[in-house]
Amino acid sequence: MADLDQTLAVALKGYAWLPDLRRRAGGGAVRTRVLGRLAVGICGPSAAQFFYGTGNLERHSALPDLVVRTLFGDGGVQNLDGTAHRHRKALFTSLLTDDGADRLAELAGEAFDSAAERWRGGPPVRLFDEATRILASAVSRWVGVPLREREVNALARHCAAMVDGFAAVGPRTARALAARRREERRFSKIISAVRAKPRSGTVLSAVAHHTEDGARLDPRVAAVELLNIIRPAIAVAWYLAFAAHAMDMWPRHQARIRSGDDDYTEAFVHEVRRFYPFAPFLGGRAVRDAFFQGEPIPTGTLVLLDVYGQNHDPELWPEPYAFSPARFLGREIGDFDLIPQGGGDPRTGHRCPGERITVAVLGTLVRRLAALDHYLPPQDTAIDLSRIPALPRDRIQVVVPEHAV
Ligand code: HEM
Numbered sequence: 001m002a003d004l005d006q007t008l009a010v011a012l013k014g015y016a017w018l019p020d021l022r023r024r025a026g027g028g029a030v031r032t033r034v035l036g037r038l039a040v041g042i043c044g045p046s047a048a049q050f051f052y053g054t055g056n057l058e059r060h061s062a063l064p065d066l067v068v069r070t071l072f073g074d075g076g077v078q079n080l081d082g083t084a085h086r087h088r089k090a091l092f093t094s095l096l097t098d099d100g101a102d103r104l105a106e107l108a109g110e111a112f113d114s115a116a117e118r119w120r121g122g123p124p125v126r127l128f129d130e131a132t133r134i135l136a137s138a139v140s141r142w143v144g145v146p147l148r149e150r151e152v153n154a155l156a157r158h159c160a161a162m163v164d165g166f167a168a169v170g171p172r173t174a175r176a177l178a179a180r181r182r183e184e185r186r187f188s189k190i191i192s193a194v195r196a197k198p199r200s201g202t203v204l205s206a207v208a209h210h211t212e213d214g215a216r217l218d219p220r221v222a223a224v225e226l227l228n229i230i231r232p233a234i235a236v237a238w239y240l241a242f243a244a245h246a247m248d249m250w251p252r253h254q255a256r257i258r259s260g261d262d263d264y265t266e267a268f269v270h271e272v273r274r275f276y277p278f279a280p281f282l283g284g285r286a287v288r289d290a291f292f293q294g295e296p297i298p299t300g301t302l303v304l305l306d307v308y309g310q311n312h313d314p315e316l317w318p319e320p321y322a323f324s325p326a327r328f329l330g331r332e333i334g335d336f337d338l339i340p341q342g343g344g345d346p347r348t349g350h351r352c353p354g355e356r357i358t359v360a361v362l363g364t365l366v367r368r369l370a371a372l373d374h375y376l377p378p379q380d381t382a383i384d385l386s387r388i389p390a391l392p393r394d395r396i397q398v399v400v401p402e403h404a405v
Helices: 007-024 045-052 065-072 082-095 098-119 127-143 149-164 171-195 203-209 219-249 251-258 262-275 355-371
Strands: 030-034 037-042 282-286 290-292 295-297 302-305
Touching: 007 030, 007 037, 037 045, 045 290, 045 302, 065 149, 065 171, 065 219, 082 203, 082 219, 098 127, 098 355, 127 149, 127 203, 127 219, 127 355, 149 171, 149 219, 171 203, 171 219, 203 219, 219 251, 219 262, 219 355, 251 262, 251 355, 262 355
Parallel strands: 037 302
Antiparallel strands: 030 037, 282 302, 290 295
């Protein structure tokens, strides 16, 4: 089975595909074939070290065209390798700082409060959709692109569509492609306009004026990079929907967050990122002959790091299918163990530079949600693991009664 091309199996099985393949092969590295290429699936902290080790893999030849055209954007940091990657990445790490994360979290908190005010006493709202708008409003202010409400709503819809369409074929892909075209066009114009003005301290200005080899980025590529900040910040809505799902399934966590226990809230946020599905696996292409745990990895092999599998590996996470924030209390998180947003050093490798933002923003919104007297009316909260990206089916409808505090 593993020798047949597995592209269809990936589409059918989603998050379970690589963990299943590895289990059937006895748990170690597994050889397979995806998109017509020889591939090896690997998992675990030493696999993450191999994956992020310098010189083993490159990204630009590994990314499927569809993922680039929907999720990432052509010419963005995800497609770069070596020095070009390090230089571009420095732009992100210089902007996505602790202070920046705190400020964005504050803006997201304010946007949540005014949305929650509207929910009170009204009909059920879909928390996921509301969260995309809350985050679009906060992040557009944070990067320095003030938008009217209609534009915020369109940005939220488009960014969610780009994320929703990267692993699908059919209407979801078409929506993602159209959404990307529109947002790249809109932000290219904004970038060009900002270049005519003196530098200011905004994220928008920093991206617009960023230079490489003495030249500014093409306005479209600069727009892609600005969207590489805006889109994933809006994608935190997936985690808020999962957080609401966890609070509904296991209400004791909500009570503890509500009591103001900040360490527990942070542990809850990490457990949401570990437990719930988002990135299924990551891919890189071997640029030299290598071995991983005795398995030969010839040049050109596609190496797949099993993110979902590693976040549910019983050796790393006892009882991995139990949702237990306490596992993170007092635990030092290693660079290669919790990898929902990649592993290693974000400055030198491709690890997500937005992890601090994710943790800060999600923590703020989780605290607000836990404090809100809401309930989930009858609905389908099932999470279909064959669908990438997964989401509770009814996108978490919530009701906030009139008397809520
Ligand atoms: C990269 C996940 C939030 C910006 C990544 C990667 C993953 C990821 C899996 C790829 C790592 C790799 O290729 O090795 C997530 C998830 C998020 C999130 C699940 C929360 C929903 C953010 C935020 C930002 C951000 C809030 C910025 C504000 C980026 C960028 C990259 C990236 C720019 C590309 C890095 C590179 O190629 O060097 N993210 N991320 N992400 N993320 Fe995030």
